[in-house]
Amino acid sequence: MGLPVKDNQVEATPIHLFAESAYLNYAMYVIMDRALPFIGDGLKPVHRRILYAMSELGLKVTAKFKKSARTVGDVLGKFHPHGDTACYEAMVLMAQSFSYRYPLIEGQGNWGSVDDPKSFAAMRYTEARLSAYAESLLAEVGMGTVAWGPNFDGTLEEPLALPARLPNLLLNGSSGIAVGMATDIPPHNLNEVVQACIALLDDPDADLATLCRHIQGPDYPTGAEIITPREDIRAIYAGGRGSIRLRATWVIENGDVVVNALPYQASPAKIIEQIAALMNAKKLPLVADVRDESDSEEPVRLVITPRSNRVDREELMLHLFAVTDLERTCKVNLNMIGLDRKPRVKGLVEILNEWLAYRRETVRRRLSHRLERVQDRLHVLAGLMVAFLNLDEVIRIIRTEDEPKPVLMRRFDLTDRQAEAILQLRLRHLAKLEERKLKEEQTALAAEEKQIQAILDSPARLRNLIKKELTADARQYGDARRTAVVEREEARAIAQTQLAPVEPVTVILSEQGWVRLAKTHEVAAETLSYKAGDGFLAVARGRSNQPAVFLDSTGRSYMSAVNDFPSARSNGTPLTGLFKTPPQAHFVAVLMGSAQQPMLIAGDGGYGFVTVLESLHTRNQKGKAFLTLPPGSLPLPPLEIPESETPLHVAAVTLQGRLLIFPLADLPELPKGKGNKLIHIPPRDLKEGADRLLFLQLMGEGDKLVVHAGKQFFALTGGNLQQFMGQRGKRGKQLPRGFQRVSALTVE
Template sequence: MSETPATDADGVEQIALRDYAEKAYLDYSMYVILDRALPHIGDGLKPVQRRIVYAMSELGLKAGAKFKKSARTVGDVIGKFHPHGDSAAYEAMVLMAQSFSYRYPLVDGQGNWGSADDPKSFAAMRYTESRLAAYAEALLGELGQGTVDWVPNFDGTLDEPALLPAQVPNVLLNGTTGIAVGMATDIPPHNLREVIAAAVHLLDSPRATVDALCEHMLAPDYPTEAEIITPLADIRAIYATGRGSLRMRALWERENGDIVVTALPYQTSGARVLEQIAQQMQARKLPMVADLRDESDHESPTRLVIVPRSNRVDGDALMSHLFASTDLERSYRVNLNMIGTDGRPAVKPLDVILREWLAFRTETVRRRLQHRLERVLSRLHLLEGYLVAYLNIDEVIHIIRTEDKPKPALVQRFGITEVQAEAILELKLRNLAKLEEMKIRTEQNELEAEREKLDKLLGSEARLKTLIRKELLAVAEQYGDDRRSPVVQREEARAFSEVELMSADPITVVVSEKGWIRAAKGHDIDPAGLSYKSGDGFKLEARGRSNQPAVLLDSTGRAYTIATHNLPSARGQGEPLTGRISPPSGAVFNGLLMGDTDRRYLLASDGGYGFVTTLGDLQAKNRAGKAALTLPRGAHVLPPAVIESDATWVAAASNEGRLLVFPLQELPVLARGKGNKIMSIPGARVEKREEYLVGVVALRDDDALVIHAGKRHLTLKGTELAHYRGERGRRGNKLPRGFQRTDRIALATRG
């Protein structure tokens, strides 16, 4: 038993503040959850929405009625059923009237009810007029047929329906959002035909799985033609768990070179999208866009025109960037949280939602049939009394005229019930004249047939299920329409990187011996003639574009990537590389590369090993770079050699005056590693620095190779090079006398 609260001398209850606050908070929480924020699975409505629809039906504002001022409806709602602010009730009413917010609007509005750009721009309720939409009949049609329970209103003077007898799973059709205490709901709208098809399938196959239901109900269906781009497997996972997220993407097309957006994601403002694009244009992040226009009108509710600077602009890439950086693509949370038939809130998977709703619908139809059966039986009972009155009409009239209390006299004389006697007494004289036996018996026969049919329906689960199935299909035929939001597989949107948005100006990147880097505009500069710090000088250069990164290769075989668009000008002396990357202590730089990511290079160590790679494989994302070339013991990194697209041979020379030329295809293409043996050099001689490679180059068939030994140089080409051809990994042939101590090799400059 609960403890009785203590009272003071004046009889006032004494309750601990903690207990009082806890109870008050819990009471408030349950009120917000059950009576404010969450929809019921039965009719899919929150209490305020249910009361608005019911109040409008009581005012006679059905779909065919004349419009009435919205203030009249709001007054009835807050005065009779929903004692809250008029603005809150009106906003709930507006939402149900907006075709861009509700998939199947419940209210038909006349006047300014807001726009997709600004849903809150609706006129005051004293200006707008409204009535129920035709679809509302699917919720109200069976209301007066004993289908639902009735409860007192807030002051106990009126009754209101606890639920509406929905003929469709409205909780899925229009969806809803709401924030309660400790929980929220985000139910997306769906297509009526698809939901009915899934419900019918579940009715026919009670053990159907979520996957089977998703064959009929593909995905949510928003009141917009924008695409749902979430993969179907992810959508099915949402339906299986009741939680997840969806992505929608705007529709666009090319029209005379312009990009025209024709449909926006759900609840997305076109003005907001144009503002986001304009902000990027002002920040010079969209140099490929020349102009924006909003050409939306009544005929084309959404028509946003994006004008590219030229026909060479890649429309797909531009829109991919805009999808990633603006509201042209949006994500929507899904949280199928609702109040179930047990009166408790819960997040439910799709199969549970439809099973519970079908149970609700079955009980509603059963109550409707039972109510009708009672009406039929009551009418048959009265008809029996009328038949008695017709067959004995003169005696009935005599009893009524002569008896002080005719009811008991009629009951005693004809053996009828008090109800039948009361019905006879309430008949008007003119109706007595019209009582014809044939009409009474005809109505009796019709009602007897209906009673028999109702008894069969109520006595057979199979017949009842068939009736529900037939009625569901009829509602789908009456109110259903085609899907509006197509489900499409699309690649993930990608925003332009900072480099991609920059102009591709020619630049020359220069690295000094002490590791200082800078960039000069153009390709016609002399790097050796630039100004250097005392004791420093030119070491490496690379020519490329300002939107291309530079790749540095150090003496440990690590590769580093540096953005070139923000390098200091060559007019100064640059900045140290250590401010941008973190090479190992003592490392020096042996290679500087720029170009397209698919440009090929030959990486090799002077220990005689190497491989082919691409500039893209050498690029790293962090300051510490990435391990590219693995060095044999005692070996050093050779400067990378460019491989032209038509190169077919590799030439390698050692300091001992040996030269080997072999096919380029014999070297592997790797992203990193040691590579394969280029020229056979004993490891011990490499460690002692007695013999090692001095250079490798990639040759074309008509290239000439220049061998340098001190101040001497030797040019070999054609048949002269053929003498040094062999298999990869051989020792190679000796060069002529005077070149026994080779310094380096290089391609001859083409004239």
């Protein structure tokens, strides 16, 4: 049984207020102490603590490598009481040359690969030390430049920020997810950023356009190309948010496409897998083989072998950019903790101005700290010089007095600091040579004091010092840009109809509007089996990369790719499932061929025109109003107009047995509409169904026109043809008795 609790020992808080307060505290902790980098050094607390711990262990670039487990142990035990796995992963990230533009750690052992950045060995196997570039963050730590705070248990002190000599936030970038916010800062080129900083020091009012003349855009460690337009990049730098489009670079070697640089954080193994999956699914017939030939000399070398020399490499790569990770987007969100210790998204101008203010204050604190040291030493030297000038008296006082310090201070008007320094002198330092060294040191320190004071008193000199140090660091750590900013053609996937192998096909249409496909031209469509009550209507022969065009009884045209049509061995699929046709409409024809294939289009009302097959193309499921028909009229099967060296003629025959032959050239070429009159049919006869245009046939000079009437037929040649020739739009001449019920017109 617990002890009784008095009422005044209990604090009552509504649970919603307690939860709100607790979650807010947690959110602020994640934002400030875990996920977002500080603008001054560009680091999160865990990265800062790792670097400082390694510095304290003496793991500079000139030191021997030490086991990573030792570093992680120091970090966890002294500064960062969290999981060792997370700490080690943060350490690994700073050592990966494909993750950090300017790595802060040098590693020995397995530190992961581009294929799998988390495939690194355990920390008991790997060894590490600081990189040369890390010196730009740590070199001034002990120079009075940074604020210090207690570690988690109050037994040690740690720097709250590192005195970065370079704007590391932009150079290496950062990424993280906090509560309610995130950050994605891309890496940049050191030389370009330094030039922008110098431009801003020379002209504090420099605008974004001026800075963008120096900073072209992000510079990712894996190279590749930035294809985002420069105007968009400038907009990102203005607002602090956006996305950068990255594309792999490639060359042609012996007919193969060799990819030699990948977008940031793209995995070669995953890209190989994506291409292989497309090949297995037969969605990439342009590629015969893909392989990874990467090695230590060429970290990225993906070889793509096209199917043949006829494959357009540019088109192939544009397709692969559209469907694989050879092209990808990297987010940009310039969210960080500013000098005011508040998280906010900032633009490029504000970031550089704020970092320069941080650097200016850091240099001022470094100089002030050094000035204090110089002045203290000068003060001590002044006391030592007094001792050397009165050496016998000083020795006498030290030998005879029980408490020599106060006596020295009274006798020579010394401070406690000076008297203590005299008493600490060793006998060998009393030589005449030492006196000369003290005078030389005093002269040099006096000159240094004067120089430092002049810099501190002059903003221009301070600015020049910062510029000089930035330039020196750029010479030491800078390198050429790896990620070029270029203009490229937009990636586009090749249509599946173009990717599929081109082969001869035959599209078969039944009377009830069912369609099927035979992958050959050698098929007797009329002899195929059809559903009960259905039968053969029309056939069209073409290539598998050509669409099929259908014409319905209302004069509307429809278009579809043919690769997904069922096999000719089946009953097919109804076109009503593919298109949205008008009520009571039925299909009357199917067409295939070149887009520029000339066609003769007509309705049984006696009107028609010449067009090209492309005019019937449409992507609308509801079709395209193509042929205008009077009420009750139907389209006739369109006729392909063949190439001919001699003029062609049109033979038109009506239900009443009237035949008219006229030049094809008399018909206009139209994209759509009703057309012109081919043969005259009295409106009353057409309305009552007494007459209509029955057949059309094309014929050249010297051709024989055969008129079929059931089982009978006769041929028209020479003078017999002439009697039926006339002007377009006339009534035509009656065929002989017994042949007025025409069942077909053919040409021989």
